[in-house]
Every structure is written in C-alpha cells, then in structure tokens.
Amino acid sequence: MPRARINNSIRRLRFDHNEMTQEELASRVGCTRQTIIALEQGKYVPSIELAFKIARAFGVTLEEVFQYEE
Amino acid sequence: MSVKTLRLYRAIVVIIVAILVGWSVASGNAWIPVPTVIAGIVILFLLKRRLKEVVVDERIFSIADKAAMLAFRVFAILAATTGATLLALSRESDSNFVQVGFTLAYSACALLIFYYFAYIVYNRKYGGKE
Numbered sequence: 567m568p569r570a571r572i573n574n575s576i577r578r579l580r581f582d583h584n585e586m587t588q589e590e591l592a593s594r595v596g597c598t599r600q601t602i603i604a605l606e607q608g609k610y611v612p613s614i615e616l617a618f619k620i621a622r623a624f625g626v627t628l629e630e631v632f633q634y635e636e
Numbered sequence: 637m638s639v640k641t642l643r644l645y646r647a648i649v650v651i652i653v654a655i656l657v658g659w660s661v662a663s664g665n666a667w668i669p670v671p672t673v674i675a676g677i678v679i680l681f682l683l684k685r686r687l688k689e690v691v692v693d694e695r696i697f698s699i700a701d702k703a704a705m706l707a708f709r710v711f712a713i714l715a716a717t718t719g720a721t722l723l724a725l726s727r728e729s730d731s732n733f734v735q736v737g738f739t740l741a742y743s744a745c746a747l748l749i750f751y752y753f754a755y756i757v758y759n760r761k762y763g764g765k766e
Contacts, residue, residue, distance in 0.1 A: 597693040604695060613694050 573633045577606045579624045595619040637686045645683050649676050708751065715744035 580586045588602040597616060604610035605620075612620070621628045653676035660668035722737030759765075 592690070596690055597695070598690055601693050601695040610695055610698075616694060 571635045572611050573635060574605060574631055583624060591623060594623045639689055639691055642683055642687050646680060649679050712744050712747055715740040
C-alpha cells in the first residue's frame with residue numbers, strides 16, 4: 567500500500583505575504599521556528615489545530631496550504 | 637525574558653541544586669535533598685512562566701512521546717530479561733545476583749502496571765471504551 571503524503575505551500579505563501587519570516591509565522595501561530603522549518607522541509611505533519619492556525623495566518627483555506635496526496 | 641536568559645538561569649539553578657544534593661548525600665544529611673529539589677523545580681517553573689517566546693510546541697511533545705515510548709519499551713524488555721537471567725544464575729551459584737535480579741524484575745513489573753493504568757486513563761479521556 568503506497569504511503570500517503572501531505573505536502574504544503576508554506577514557503578511559497580510566506581514569500582507571497584511580503585516575505586514573512588519563519589520567526590514571524592511561528593510567533594503568529596504559536597509554535598517554534600524549528601517547527602516551521604520542519605513543516606517546510608516536509609519532515610513534520612502538523613495537528614489539525616496548527617494547520618488551521620497557519621491557514622488563518624495567511625488568510626487562505628486549509629487546502630491552499632496543505633495538499634493530501636495518496 | 638529571552639530563551640538564552642532562561643537557559644542561563646536554568647543552568648545556574650541546576651548546578652546549585654546538584655551541588656547541594658551531592659554535598660548532602662556525601663555528608664549523609666537526608667533532609668536537604670528533597671526541599672532543595674522541590675525548590676529547584678518551583679524556581680524553574682516560575683522562570684518558565686516569565687518567558688514570552690514559545691519554546692515547547694506540539695512537535696516537541698510529539699518527539700517526547702516517541703522518545704518516552706522507545707525508552708519504556710527498551711527498559712521494560714531489558715529489565716525483565718536481565719532480571720530473569722540474574723535470578724536464574726543466582727540459583728546455580730550463591731551470588732549477589734538475586735537482589736539485583738529482583739530489583740530489575742519488580743521495576744519492570746511496576747513500570748508495566750503503571751503504563752497499563754495510565755493507558756486506561758488516557759483511553760477514557762480520548763473517547764475509548766469504558
């Protein structure tokens with residue numbers, strides 16, 4: 567059975583939002599900068615709560631930030 | 637307070653507590669370690685409350701969960717097998733293995749019992765069957 571993967575567009579969205587820094591995004595959503603780095607590198611999949619917070623920080627829907635691929 | 641300042645204060649508190657506990661153990665004073673450790677924990681807790689930045693988030697908790705689970709499994713298996721081996725060896729030769737063997741075996745049992753009850757509590761909390 568192929569492993570499902572969740573990709574994200576956080577890096578692109580940060581640059582689209584006035585080149586928002588990882589530190590600034592982390593501060594807005596209440597997590598550490600290391601977590602943002604791990605998310606961008608695809609090494610960590612966030613909880614639903616953090617995913618919603620990130621989407622709201624960019625003012626977009628969840629699907630615009632995270633993409634589920636089977 | 638910044639993370640760097642917190643780390644500095646934390647290191648100072650840990651060093652002071654370690655010195656006091658080490659000295660009291662060496663001098664045979666049983667009354668100093670407990671209040672010292674409690675005071676250290678309280679000071680660290682109060683320092684952490686003054687921190688403005690986020691230093692612990694869900695990723696850290698997730699890592700801690702995985703590390704704790706691995707440590708639990710490794711310790712339970714090693715303690716049980718080593719304890720049983722030492723107890724078996726102590727029957728053939730009159731040695732001091734028996735105390736160590738029983739300590740390890742009971743530690744493994746206590747850990748498994750604690751895990752079982754903790755699992756029941758969390759399973760109920762997160763919607764498992766009653």
